[in-house]
Structures are given as C-alpha cells and as structure tokens.
Amino acid sequence: MVAPRPIPHHSASSLSRRSSHASGPRPITREEYSGDATPSLLSRAGSPVQPLANEKVLSRKSSFAGQHPGHAYLGGLGGLSGFSSLDSRRELRHGSFIGSVDCGTTSTRFIIFDEQAKIITEHQTEYPQILPHAGWHEQDPVDLIDSVREVINNAIEKLEWMGWHRDSVKGIGITNQRETTVAWSKSTGQPLCNAIVWDDTRTVTVVRQFEEKLEEEGIVVDGKKATGRDALVNITGIPLSTYFSAVKLRWMLDHHKDVAAAHERDDLLFGTVDSWFVYNLTGGVNGGIHVMDVTNASRTLLLELKTLTFHKGLLDFFGFRESILPKIVSSAEVYGEIAKSMESALTGVPIAGIAGDQQAALVGNKCFRRGEAKNTYGTGSFVLFNTGEEIVLSKNGLITTVGYQAGPNSPPVYALEGSIAVAGSAIKWLRDQVNLIQESSDMDMLAGSVPDTGGVYFVTAFAGLLAPYWDRSATGTLIGLTLYSTSAHIARATLEAMAYQSRAVLDVIENESGTKLEMLKVDGGVTNSDLAMQIQANIGGFKVCRPSMRESTALGAALLAGHALGLFGWDLNKPETLKDVNTADAYIFEPEIDAKVRRRMIQGWDRAVERARAWRDADNERELEEQEAEYEREEGL
Numbered sequence: 001m002v003a004p005r006p007i008p009h010h011s012a013s014s015l016s017r018r019s020s021h022a023s024g025p026r027p028i029t030r031e032e033y034s035g036d037a038t039p040s041l042l043s044r045a046g047s048p049v050q051p052l053a054n055e056k057v058l059s060r061k062s063s064f065a066g067q068h069p070g071h072a073y074l075g076g077l078g079g080l081s082g083f084s085s086l087d088s089r090r091e092l093r094h095g096s097f098i099g100s101v102d103c104g105t106t107s108t109r110f111i112i113f114d115e116q117a118k119i120i121t122e123h124q125t126e127y128p129q130i131l132p133h134a135g136w137h138e139q140d141p142v143d144l145i146d147s148v149r150e151v152i153n154n155a156i157e158k159l160e161w162m163g164w165h166r167d168s169v170k171g172i173g174i175t176n177q178r179e180t181t182v183a184w185s186k187s188t189g190q191p192l193c194n195a196i197v198w199d200d201t202r203t204v205t206v207v208r209q210f211e212e213k214l215e216e217e218g219i220v221v222d223g224k225k226a227t228g229r230d231a232l233v234n235i236t237g238i239p240l241s242t243y244f245s246a247v248k249l250r251w252m253l254d255h256h257k258d259v260a261a262a263h264e265r266d267d268l269l270f271g272t273v274d275s276w277f278v279y280n281l282t283g284g285v286n287g288g289i290h291v292m293d294v295t296n297a298s299r300t301l302l303l304e305l306k307t308l309t310f311h312k313g314l315l316d317f318f319g320f321r322e323s324i325l326p327k328i329v330s331s332a333e334v335y336g337e338i339a340k341s342m343e344s345a346l347t348g349v350p351i352a353g354i355a356g357d358q359q360a361a362l363v364g365n366k367c368f369r370r371g372e373a374k375n376t377y378g379t380g381s382f383v384l385f386n387t388g389e390e391i392v393l394s395k396n397g398l399i400t401t402v403g404y405q406a407g408p409n410s411p412p413v414y415a416l417e418g419s420i421a422v423a424g425s426a427i428k429w430l431r432d433q434v435n436l437i438q439e440s441s442d443m444d445m446l447a448g449s450v451p452d453t454g455g456v457y458f459v460t461a462f463a464g465l466l467a468p469y470w471d472r473s474a475t476g477t478l479i480g481l482t483l484y485s486t487s488a489h490i491a492r493a494t495l496e497a498m499a500y501q502s503r504a505v506l507d508v509i510e511n512e513s514g515t516k517l518e519m520l521k522v523d524g525g526v527t528n529s530d531l532a533m534q535i536q537a538n539i540g541g542f543k544v545c546r547p548s549m550r551e552s553t554a555l556g557a558a559l560l561a562g563h564a565l566g567l568f569g570w571d572l573n574k575p576e577t578l579k580d581v582n583t584a585d586a587y588i589f590e591p592e593i594d595a596k597v598r599r600r601m602i603q604g605w606d607r608a609v610e611r612a613r614a615w616r617d618a619d620n621e622r623e624l625e626e627q628e629a630e631y632e633r634e635e636g637l
C-alpha cells in the first residue's frame with residue numbers, strides 16, 4: 001500500500017522540487033539576485049560553480065573547504081581574509097538584506113533574507129550535545145557562541161562570492177532555543193559551567209522541593225502570601241516543571257561551586273541563550289550588554305506576564321539576587337551593534353530583533369491575529385495560538401507565554417502554547433541509538449512502506465510528558481507489538497506520536513477558545529517529511545499548510561529586526577505591509593481518513609498514554625537522587 005499522498009495546493013511540481021532540495025525554496029542563483037545574466041566576475045576569475053543559495057552545511061567545516069584551492073576555508077575571519085584580494089578585483093553590489101541567527105537545540109544557522117523573505121544565502125553548523133547521564137543534556141556556551149561566529153562569517157563569505165557586499169546586511173535578528181540556562185562571570189565574561197538545556201530533566205528533585213515550598217510557604221504577592229500551583233501560574237503563566245529556567249539555575253547554584261561563589265560575591269550573570277549571544281556579540285566582558293527579550297523572559301518562571309517585569313516574590317522564592325538578572329527588552333528594537341571583539345564579518349551591524357524560537361516562528365508564520373496558530377516540529381514540537389493582548393490561562397494543560405512585543409512602546413501579544421518535548425529528537429533517536437534509519441530523510445520511505453502501524457503505538461515520553469499531560473514520571477513506551485510488527489510499523493508510530501500529541505494540544509485550544517481550527521501552519525525540520533505532515537492532517541482532521549520557504553523561525557527574527565530598523569516598509573502592527581513576504585508555493589495537506597477511523601486511532605493513543613504515565617516510581621526517583629549524590633561526590637561538593 002502506498003502512503004497517503006499530500007495534495008498540492010498550487011502545483012504538483014512543488015513536490016518534486018522539494019525532494020531534490022530537502023528544505024527551503026528552490027535555489028536562487030547569483031544571477032537572479034544580481035540581475036546579472038552575463039558571465040560573472042566570479043566565473044571570469046575561474047571559480048567553481050557556486051553553491052546553491054539554500055545549500056545547508058551541517059559540518060563544522062565550511063562548504064568551501066576543498067572547493068576552491070585559492071580560497072580554502074581557514075576558519076573564522078581567517079577564511080574571509082582570502083576575500084580581500086577578491087574584493088579588490090571586482091565590484092561588489094550593495095543590496096538591502098536582513099540576517100537572522102537561528103540557534104535551535106541541535107544547530108545554528110545564519111540566513112540572509114531579502115524583502116520578500118527569499119533566502120539569499122545561509123550557513124548552518126551543528127554543535128556538540130553533552131549527555132553525561134540519562135536525562136541530562138548540556139551544551140558548552142563557548143560552542144554556542146563559536147557557532148554564531150562561524151555561521152555569520154561563512155554566510156557572508158558566500159554572500160560575497162555571490163557578488164554582494166557585506167554592507168548589504170542592514171541588521172540582524174536572533175532567535176534561540178528557549179529555557180536553556182547559561183551562567184557566566186561578570187568579571188571575566190566566561191561561562192561558569194555548561195548550559196543546562198531545556199529538555200534536561202535532572203531537576204526533578206528541585207521541582208519536588210519547590211512544589212512543597214509552594215504549598216507550605218507560598219510566594220509573596222502584593223504583600224500577601226499566595227500558596228499552591230495556581231499562585232505561580234497566575235503570575236507567570238507556567239507551572240513548576242523541569243522545563244523552565246529558574247529550576248535549572250537553582251540546580252546550578254546548588255551543585256556548581258563556581259556558580260554559587262559567583263552568586264555570593266555578586267559576580268554572577270544569568271541568561272537564556274539570547275542573553276548570552278547579545279552579551280558576546282556586543283563586546284562580552286568589554287561592555288557587552290546584558291539583556292533578555294520578553295519572550296525568552298516568559299520562559300524563566302520569574303516573569304510577571306502582566307507587567308513584563310521580573311517578580312520580586314519569585315526571586316525570593318527561588319533564592320536569586322536581583323543583580324544576576326538581565327534587563328528585559330522588547331522583541332524589536334536596536335539593542336546594540338556587533339563589536340569588533342566578536343571577530344565577525346558583520347562588525348558594526350545592529351542587532352535589532354530577538355525572540356525565542358517558537359515565538360519567532362509565530363511571527364515568521366505571520367500569525368499576527370488572535371486565533372491564528374502554528375506548529376513548529378524541530379527537536380520538540382510547539383503549538384502557539386495567538387490570543388492577542390489578552391492573557392488567557394488554560395485550565396487544561398497549556399501554558400501562557402509572551403508571543404512577541406514589536407517594540408518597547410508596543411503592547412505585548414500573548415499566546416497559549418502546547419509544548420511537546422519530543423518530536424524530531426525521536427527520529428534522531430531511531431537514527432542514532434537504535435539504527436533503524438541512516439538519515440532522518442529515510443523516515444518517509446520506511447514508515448511509508450506500511451499503510452498503518454499494525455496496532456503499534458509509541459508514546460515518545462523520553463523526557464516525561466509535557467502538554468497537555470504534564471507527567472514527569474511518564475517514560476517512552478512502545479506498545480501493541482506483536483510478531484507481525486516491523487521496523488516500518490515502529491517508524492510510522494513515531495511519526496504518529498507527534499501528530500497525536502499535537503492533536504491533543506489543539507483539542508484543548510479549540511475547547512478553551514471555542515474556535516475550530518481549520519488550518520494549521522507548520523514549519524521546522526520534521527516538516528521535510530511529507531508523510532509526517534499527511535499523518536498530521538489525518539490525525540488532526542484539519543488542513544496542514546506548509547510554506548515553501550520553511551525557515552519560519554529565522555524569518556520571524558528577521559521580521560522583528562526589519563520592523564525595528566524600518567526596513568522594506570515592514571510593520572508588524574500592519575500585517576498588510578508583509579503581504580509579499582514568503583507567499584510562494586504553500587503546500588496544503590488535507591485530511592484523508594474518515595472521522596470514525598480517526599476517533600478509533602485517537603482512542604488507542606489515549607490508552608497507550610495511560611500505560612506510559614506514572615512509570616517512574618519512588619525507586620526511579622531514588623536512583624536519580626543517587627545519581628545526583630554521585631555527581632556531587634565527583635564535583636567534591
């Protein structure tokens with residue numbers, strides 16, 4: 001049997017184009033962008049055919065390594081130095097573009113867009129993931145900022161190969177994996193420990209302690225004591241969970257001597273990944289600014305949603321000094337310029353937009369109106385539903401977050417969010433840990449070789465379950481296996497797991513908002529899978545709209561920066577000014593199964609979730625505590 005076929009919205013050819021270029025739009029040639037149909041100066045200089053405009057490079061080496069002996073990549077600005085001689089031989093054009101740094105959980109990319117959001121060029125690099133124990137996930141902050149330097153410099157190298165001067169990039173936006181927590185020293189500018197990544201679950205015991213404290217002591221709100229789960233949710237829109245930054249920072253303070261000592265002597269700076277990037281990009285220890293945008297701040301468990309300020313009662317509750325906190329800024333304003341010390345090809349260029357990656361995707365998908373929703377399927381999967389200027393608190397497992405704030409004087413736009421911890425990471429798990437596939441792109445072939453899962457369900461609760469279940473003791477559960485089950489059934493069940501969880505989140509959104517979702521806008525790495533998107537439409541019972549340019553997250557940060565700089569007439573408060581942005585070749589997946597089948601499948605999923613829940617018991621918790629004790633012994637604490 002053949003896998004369900006997606007239905008082309010505009011033209012069938014868009015599908016074949018996609019299959020030859022796994023993501024992004026069709027390649028854009030230098031001639032198209034320079035308007036130069038005659039042989040280029042580059043080719044006159046005898047250079048090889050330049051890389052495709054949307055080519056992605058996933059290694060730490062530049063795509064140019066080995067391609068052009070005269071300009072071999074030397075790393076950082078060294079690689080660019082080869083261009084000074086090239087510059088002198090030819091005239092580079094001056095255009096008007098906007099750049100976007102997008103640091104996801106697994107990789108960083110820098111994308112240069114034009115005013116219609118066509119990708120001029122980009123560069124992407126993966127950085128190391130540090131997994132010291134089960135459930136622990138760290139990244140070295142130095143690797144993160146190095147990756148930013150690398151992607152910017154390499155993209156600029158490509159841009160100049162294409163005949164554009166680097167001054168064509170008028171500004172940059174930044175978007176980042178959220179909640180990931182960084183601690184560094186005010187006096188040295190150096191990180192004090194590895195960053196704890198958003199999906200790290202080591203803080204289970206911290207969460208338990210603070211749950212008890214919340215019940216017993218509570219938080220001081222307006223001079224009065226408020227206790228229980230709702231006390232926290234009413235202020236921040238989010239519950240106590242291993243997911244958010246405050247508990248990660250608390251863990252660092254309790255387990256890293258250097259962090260605790262820096263806190264003690266008032267030498268500690270805390271930030272999310274955006275803060276760390278802006279600090280370094282604007283000069284680091286030599287005058288770097290310490291900021292956090294409102295969307296990232298809304299993931300810390302410290303932000304009061306209605307005032308957009310850090311809440312004093314919460315600082316006391318978690319035991320943090322106020323002086324460690326960054327200044328909260330809007331998502332669109334000029335924060336500073338890239339400093340010389342960053343050794344960047346974009347020295348002096350303004351940084352003018354910041355948003356957490358899921359909020360950036362909300363903007364990039366142009367969900368500006370109340371009731372519009374998007375789902376981004378990256379490492380995790382995150383549904384955001386615009387609720388306008390109203391703070392809506394969910395009663396059924398969604399969280400409330402800042403969607404974006406288009407400038408210091410603009411009102412914030414809020415969103416309801418359904419956060420699903422595991423999406424693409426389950427595909428990576430099949431690839432790297434189980435060796436079921438060699439590449440993520442093998443999923444369609446394998447999972448599409450069977451018409452259904454043969455009764456197999458895979459509750460991918462590797463990090464517990466987030467929305468709408470919020471069960472930290474759930475674990476990954478493969479159920480319904482028989483001797484008939486094959487790797488194809490498991491692969492298909494993995495794709496279905498994402499769709500069921502998104503459906504569950506959207507059910508809550510529909511019920512709570514009283515709005516029936518007709519169409520879901522999607523983006524992120526997993527949307528490269530046609531089958532995953534068709535399965536989503538089938539299980540969701542709604543249309544799924546995938547834009548042809550799928551870098552909506554990066555685009556969101558670019559739109560915020562462009563808006564702040566007054567570029568291209570973009571005005572986020574007037575969506576009509578963005579009508580020409582990313583409009584080509586959207587692709588619609590229509591539901592292709594009937595409601596009865598859908599209902600039966602969803603019932604099966606709900607039963608599977610019940611089996612996965614509450615699996616981690618007291619013994620497992622004790623194991624975690626022993627693991628922590630071992631860590632403390634190793635650290636000499």
Ligand SMILES: Nc1ncnc2c1ncn2[C@@H]1O[C@H](COP(=O)(O)OP(=O)(O)O)[C@@H](O)[C@H]1O
Nearest residue numbers: 104105106378379424427440441525526528529
């Ligand atoms: N063709 C594909 N089919 C299915 N999954 C894919 C495909 N290409 C990439 N992915 C998945 O997309 C994820 C990466 O998406 P991305 O949006 O870059 O994530 P992040 O921003 O979290 O780093 C990976 O987990 C990978 O498994």
Ligand SMILES: O=P(O)(O)OC[C@H](O)CO
Nearest residue numbers: 104105177178378379380
């Ligand atoms: O890496 P992503 O794109 O899955 O995004 C991670 C989220 O920001 C975590 O909240």
